[in-house]
Amino acid sequence: MNITCDNDRFYMQQAIELAKLGRFTTTPNPNVGCIIVKDNQIIGKGYHKKAGQPHAEVYALQMAGDEAKDSTAYVTLEPCSHFGRTPPCADALIKAQLKRVVIAMQDPNPTVAGNGIKRLSDAGIEVTVGVLTEQAEELNKGFLKRMRTGMPYVQLKLATSLDGKIAMASGESKWITSSVARQDVQKFRAQSCCILSTRATVQSDNASLTVRDAELPDDIKQIYSSEKIRQPVRIIIDSQNKLTGNENIFKQLGETWIVRKQDMPVTKPNTKLIIESSANKNINLTKLFSLLANNNQINSIWVEAGAHLAGALIEQDLVDELIIYYAPKLLGHNAKDMCILPNLQNLSMAPKFRVKSATMVGEDLRVILKK
């Protein structure tokens, strides 16, 4: 019994590693990996590369061919049971006459939600669900949150000194963290559906907010050539209609979406306007995020902005994950704070997180915290 269990984890771990290869490209689809095993030999493997292209199971079954009969498949997410752009994977596994399917976790997508498991089971295939579930959850935290709640998974990135400062009083901020930390940020950007920022950041830092493929991991570069690298959508909050279209950001590859209160379009190629027209003079962030998840299939938002947006997101409890890069220096009390929280009155109300990891990135310390 224990041996089976260890075997299951062993193969599922490999399926998860495979799934990760798609993490820069599958959005809005989840990352999925599949391993097919017979007599303790891997006879098939595959992962989902890009929306519209075949699912992980299809690649793995293709590789296994007729050998798939009586084999065991390890899939990081419940196989789909519906006709989307591709036929249902559950049916493909049934057709290939598998003996057993091990699934890391059920798919909360309402079009699947246990139907894939039921379909396999009804066809007489032995199904095991719940192997390395935590890792499988982590793999698709954006997709899963959107499916479960209708809201995207929000990661707020901050680059600060030890004393929580993001710029000198003069505004000088280039650079607080090291170039290694800034490269690390590239990998997070590349995995996200979109990068959220503000008009102020775009204009004052002349930010491009793109993914520079040269800074991606080598295993990814081997699979995706630079022109296949996906540029996350840049979403810029511009509630006062101040963006002119001449900013650096509009000269970059990929799309830029501008969020305004009213219809004042910026006529640039690859630019789209999102109107968030609630009564408040500021953009209603909860409404915006809901709209992005439900209308635009945005699973995850990577936020790079100033202390005001950071504070607003925190106060409105919209942040799932904080990623803080601490440079090992002190900037003192005159420097600019990393987080504006105007409504925080006493200590017991302070927004709290849980430290998930603390890792050296070059000379800086990267701390990841979750809600």
Added chain:
Amino acid sequence: MNITCDNDRFYMQQAIELAKLGRFTTTPNPNVGCIIVKDNQIIGKGYHKKAGQPHAEVYALQMAGDEAKDSTAYVTLEPCSHFGRTPPCADALIKAQLKRVVIAMQDPNPTVAGNGIKRLSDAGIEVTVGVLTEQAEELNKGFLKRMRTGMPYVQLKLATSLDGKIAMASGESKWITSSVARQDVQKFRAQSCCILSTRATVQSDNASLTVRDAELPDDIKQIYSSEKIRQPVRIIIDSQNKLTGNENIFKQLGETWIVRKQDMPVTKPNTKLIIESSANKNINLTKLFSLLANNNQINSIWVEAGAHLAGALIEQDLVDELIIYYAPKLLGHNAKDMCILPNLQNLSMAPKFRVKSATMVGEDLRVILKK
């Protein structure tokens, strides 16, 4: 050759672990451990427990007895060559007819400084110096700095939110970090020669700045009963002569030293006055520290105070080590900053450190940085 070398490190590691048992009590002496080995058997071990009591080598030789002849000793610091409160350890090792002595590092104490090594060598004993030197340095960073520079080793402790805040605007600060982190602080306090604070902290927090022996590690409690636990001297900066003697701190076990610009004594038992009478109206911290090292044999200073003293120490480049406890919360821009640096004008001038470790302490993150 490699085997010998690994053996040397193996035994020296044990000598270092032994030395650590004295870390709460030996001040102003260094921590030293000694292991005596013959035919790959440990036949003697000892460590220095307290100033005035025998050195590590004496205990180890006592245990080894006549077997010490032709054995190898591992000592974490060069054996002394002078008559202090105890006779020279080098002579004891020679008299016991050891074959070889392995020493982690030379003692920079001018009364030793290579003389112990020379004495052993002159007597025909094979001497190896430089095994696990880095660990041996870490063991006595206070003592070594004082011997080398005439200044104490300064550790500045800060307990802060993720955004570098140490209190709400209202002054509310109990508690930002968790009780586990506060217990961790106890261990650092207990290892230091003294605890430095200010009149403001002593009065506003009603701080006692003592070591509560219940919170010390079990191995230490087994060796030192609670009454044998050393209370580090509390040194309080009171440049405006505002301490009355009625504060909580004067009711505690151990000594309190008050630092003033002029002779206005506080008549309390176990209280001493230190006059730092330089022309400046503030206490000259460099002068004070030099005086503490040279007149009072203070090896190390553990600083627990507010943002002003923290900033002054940083600006005057007097901090060797920062110990920051980050509570996983955000207090926002209105809260109080951890470090007042009035003279910092631009980013390139920002005081820089190197991260040595980042460790979870309960729910908080402890980051240790060195200059």
